[in-house]
Amino acid sequence: MSIKSSTTKASPSTQKEEKRSEGGDWRLLLQLLPYAKRSTKDLVISFVLLVPLSVAGAIQPILVQQGIDGPIKHGDLIGLRSVCLWVLLTIVVRLALQAWQGYLVQAVGQKITSDIRTDLFRHVTLLSTSFFDRTPVGKLITRLTSDVEALGDVFATGAVGIFSDLASIAVIALFMFWLRWDLALLLVAMVIPITGLIVFFQHEYRKANYKARDRLSDLNSILQENIIGVGIVQLFRRETFNAKQHKEVNKRYIDEVNTTIFHDSAVSATLEWIALVAIAGVLWLGGGQIIQKSLTFGELSAFVLFSQRLFDPLRQLAEKFTVIQSGFTAIERINGIMREAIDIRDPEFPKSLPSDGKGEICFEDVWFGYKPDEYVLKNLNFTIQAGEKVALVGPTGAGKSSIIRLLSRLYEPTKGRILIDGVDIKEITQSELRHRIGVILQDAFLFSGDVKANISLGEDYSLEEVTAAAQSMNVDRFIQALPNGYNTQVRQRGTNLSGGQKQLLAFARAAVRDPRILVLDEATASLDVGTEYLIQQALDRLLVGRTTIIIAHRLSTIRTADRILVLKQGEVVESGSHTELMQSQGLYASLYELEMMSMA
Numbered sequence: 001m002s003i004k005s006s007t008t009k010a011s012p013s014t015q016k017e018e019k020r021s022e023g024g025d026w027r028l029l030l031q032l033l034p035y036a037k038r039s040t041k042d043l044v045i046s047f048v049l050l051v052p053l054s055v056a057g058a059i060q061p062i063l064v065q066q067g068i069d070g071p072i073k074h075g076d077l078i079g080l081r082s083v084c085l086w087v088l089l090t091i092v093v094r095l096a097l098q099a100w101q102g103y104l105v106q107a108v109g110q111k112i113t114s115d116i117r118t119d120l121f122r123h124v125t126l127l128s129t130s131f132f133d134r135t136p137v138g139k140l141i142t143r144l145t146s147d148v149e150a151l152g153d154v155f156a157t158g159a160v161g162i163f164s165d166l167a168s169i170a171v172i173a174l175f176m177f178w179l180r181w182d183l184a185l186l187l188v189a190m191v192i193p194i195t196g197l198i199v200f201f202q203h204e205y206r207k208a209n210y211k212a213r214d215r216l217s218d219l220n221s222i223l224q225e226n227i228i229g230v231g232i233v234q235l236f237r238r239e240t241f242n243a244k245q246h247k248e249v250n251k252r253y254i255d256e257v258n259t260t261i262f263h264d265s266a267v268s269a270t271l272e273w274i275a276l277v278a279i280a281g282v283l284w285l286g287g288g289q290i291i292q293k294s295l296t297f298g299e300l301s302a303f304v305l306f307s308q309r310l311f312d313p314l315r316q317l318a319e320k321f322t323v324i325q326s327g328f329t330a331i332e333r334i335n336g337i338m339r340e341a342i343d344i345r346d347p348e349f350p351k352s353l354p355s356d357g358k359g360e361i362c363f364e365d366v367w368f369g370y371k372p373d374e375y376v377l378k379n380l381n382f383t384i385q386a387g388e389k390v391a392l393v394g395p396t397g398a399g400k401s402s403i404i405r406l407l408s409r410l411y412e413p414t415k416g417r418i419l420i421d422g423v424d425i426k427e428i429t430q431s432e433l434r435h436r437i438g439v440i441l442q443d444a445f446l447f448s449g450d451v452k453a454n455i456s457l458g459e460d461y462s463l464e465e466v467t468a469a470a471q472s473m474n475v476d477r478f479i480q481a482l483p484n485g486y487n488t489q490v491r492q493r494g495t496n497l498s499g500g501q502k503q504l505l506a507f508a509r510a511a512v513r514d515p516r517i518l519v520l521d522e523a524t525a526s527l528d529v530g531t532e533y534l535i536q537q538a539l540d541r542l543l544v545g546r547t548t549i550i551i552a553h554r555l556s557t558i559r560t561a562d563r564i565l566v567l568k569q570g571e572v573v574e575s576g577s578h579t580e581l582m583q584s585q586g587l588y589a590s591l592y593e594l595e596m597m598s599m600a
C-alpha cells in the first residue's frame with residue numbers, strides 16, 4: 001500500500017493544514033497505483049477497449065467524407081447505403097464498448113475508494129490519543145468521507161477517462177493529418193495555446209479547491225461540535241451566537257467554492273468559443289480551397305466534424321482535470337492522515353507477562369508531558385504490590401488520570417518506564433496489556449448495539465459468561481429490568497440510558513474480562529447512594545486478590561485503601577494509609593478535613 005501508514009515520527013500534524021505539495025501532482029496520483037493494481041484485469045480490459053473506441057469515433061468523419069465525395073457525388077444509392085451501414089456499425093461499436101468500458105472504470109473506482117476508506121479507517125483507529133487531542137473530529141470525518149469520495153471520482157470519472165480522451169485526440173489528429181495536413185495543422189495550432197490556458201485555469205482551480213476543502217473541514221468541525229454539545233448550546237442560549245459563527249464559516253466556504261466554480265466555468269467558456277472559432281477557421285481556409293478546387297465538399301464536411309470531435313474530448317479532458325484536481329487535493333489530505341505516525345505500536349518481538357504474575361505495578365522514574373518539556377507528571381517512583389488497593393488523590397489537575405493513561409499505554413512516558421510483574425509495558429502487546437488491566441472511567445462510552453454486545457465489546461463471551469459477570473457486579477437485576485434485558489438496543493452513545501445505568505454496564509464489562517489489575521477512575525461518582533452501595537458490595541468481592549488503583553475525589557470512599565498516594569502538581573508528595581496520613585497532618589489531612597467540614 002503506498003498511501004502508507006507512517007511508522008516514523010509524525011509529520012506536521014493535521015492541526016495545521018498540510019502544505020500543498022506543488023509540482024508533484026502526478027507523483028501523488030502514482031501513489032494510488034498499488035490500489036489500482038488490485039483491479040489489474042479490469043483496468044487492462046478498459047485500456048484495451050480504448051483502441052476500438054477511439055478508432056470508431058475518429059473514423060466517422062472519414063466515412064461522411066467518403067459518402068459525400070463518393071456515392072452522393074456519383075448518385076450511387078447502393079454505395080451510399082453501404083457507407084451508412086458502416087457509420088451505423090461504428091455507432092453500435094462505440095455505444096456497446098463505451099457502456100462496457102464505463103462500467104469497468106466505475107467499478108474499479110468504487111473498489112479503490114472502498115479500499116482506501118477501509119485502510120484510512122483502520123489507520124485512524126490505530127492512532128494515539130494525542131492525535132485525537134489535537135485533531136477536531138469534524139476534520140477527520142471530512143477526510144474519511146468527502147475526501148475519499150473526491151478521490152474515488154478520480155477513478156470513476158477522471159483518471160482512466162482522461163486516457164480515453166487523450167487516445168481520442170491522438171487518433172483524431174492522425175486521421176486529420178492523413179486526410180489534409182494543412183487543415184489539420186490549423187486545428188492543432190489552435191489546440192496548443194488553448195491547452196496552455198486550460199492548464200493555467202486548472203492550476204488556479206486546484207488552489208481554490210484546496211482552500212474550499214479546508215473550509216469544508218472547518219464547517220464540519222463546527223457542525224460536529226454543535227451537535228454533540230447541543231444540550232449546552234440550548235442551556236446557555238448560545239443558538240444565535242453559534243449560528244452567527246456557523247454563518248461566517250459557511251460564507252468563507254462558499255466564497256472558496258465560488259472561486260473554484262469561476263475557474264471551472266472559465267475553462268468551459270474558453271473551450272466553447274475556441275470550438276466555434278475552429279469551425280470558422282476550417283470554413284474560411286477549406287472554403288477558399290474548395291473555390292480553388294483543391295478540396296472536396298466531403299473533405300470539408302469531414303473537417304467540420306473533426307473540429308467538433310477534437311474539442312469534444314478536450315472539453316471532457318478539462319472537466320476530468322477538474323475532478324482530478326479535486327482528487328489531488330483529496331490525496332494530499334488523506335496522505336496527511338496516513339502519514340500520521342502510529343506512535344504507540346506493539347514491539348516486533350513481544351514478551352509475555354508471566355502467567356503466574358499477580359499484577360504488581362512499578363513506576364520507575366516516570367516523567368510525562370502532553371507537550372514537550374511541560375511535564376504534568378514528574379519523577380514518579382512507586383510500586384504497587386500485587387493485590388494491593390491503592391488510591392490516588394490530589395487536587396484537580398494534579399495528574400491522577402494521566403497516571404492511568406500511561407499505565408494503559410494510551411500515552412507513553414517521556415522518560416522512565418512502567419513495569420507490570422517485572423515486564424516493561426512497552427515490551428508486551430497492547431492487547432495483552434489491556435487484558436491484564438480493567439479500567440472503569442466516570443463516563444462509560446456505549447456503542448450502538450445491544451446490551452450484551454456492549455459488555456462483550458466484540459470478544460467471544462457467551463451470554464452465560466456475560467450474565468454471570470453482571471450478576472457478580474449486582475447489575476444483572478438492572479439489566480433484566482430493561483425492556484429486552486440483554487437484548488435491549490442501546491442507541492449511539494447510549495442516549496437511551498441514564499449516566500448511572502451506563503456506568504453499571506461498564507462494571508459488567510470489566511468483570512467479564514476478569515483482569516488482574518483494576519482501575520476505577522471516579523467510577524462510582526455518577527451512581528445514586530443506593531446503587532453505589534450495591535456496586536460497592538460487589539466491588540469488595542471483585543477486588544479481592546486484584547491489584548486496584550482507585551481515583552476518587554470523595555476521600556471518604558477511599559479510607560479503606562491499603563495505601564494512599566497523594567499527588568500535587570504531578571509529584572507524589574505523601575504516601576501511606578489513611579491513618580498514617582491523617583497523623584502526619586500534610587496535604588491529605590487538610591483535604592480530608594475540608595471534605596468533612598463541607599459535609600457537616
Ligand SMILES: Nc1ncnc2c1ncn2[C@@H]1O[C@H](COP(=O)(O)OP(=O)(O)OP(=O)(O)O)[C@@H](O)[C@H]1O
Nearest residue numbers: 133370371376394395396397398399400401402403
Ligand atoms: N489531553 C491533554 N492535553 C493536554 N493537557 C492535558 C490533557 N489532559 C490533561 N492535561 C493536563 O494535564 C494535567 C493533569 O491532568 P489530569 O487529567 O491527569 O489531572 P487529574 O488529577 O486527573 O484531574 P481531575 O481530578 O480534575 O480529574 C492538567 O494540568 C491538565 O490540564
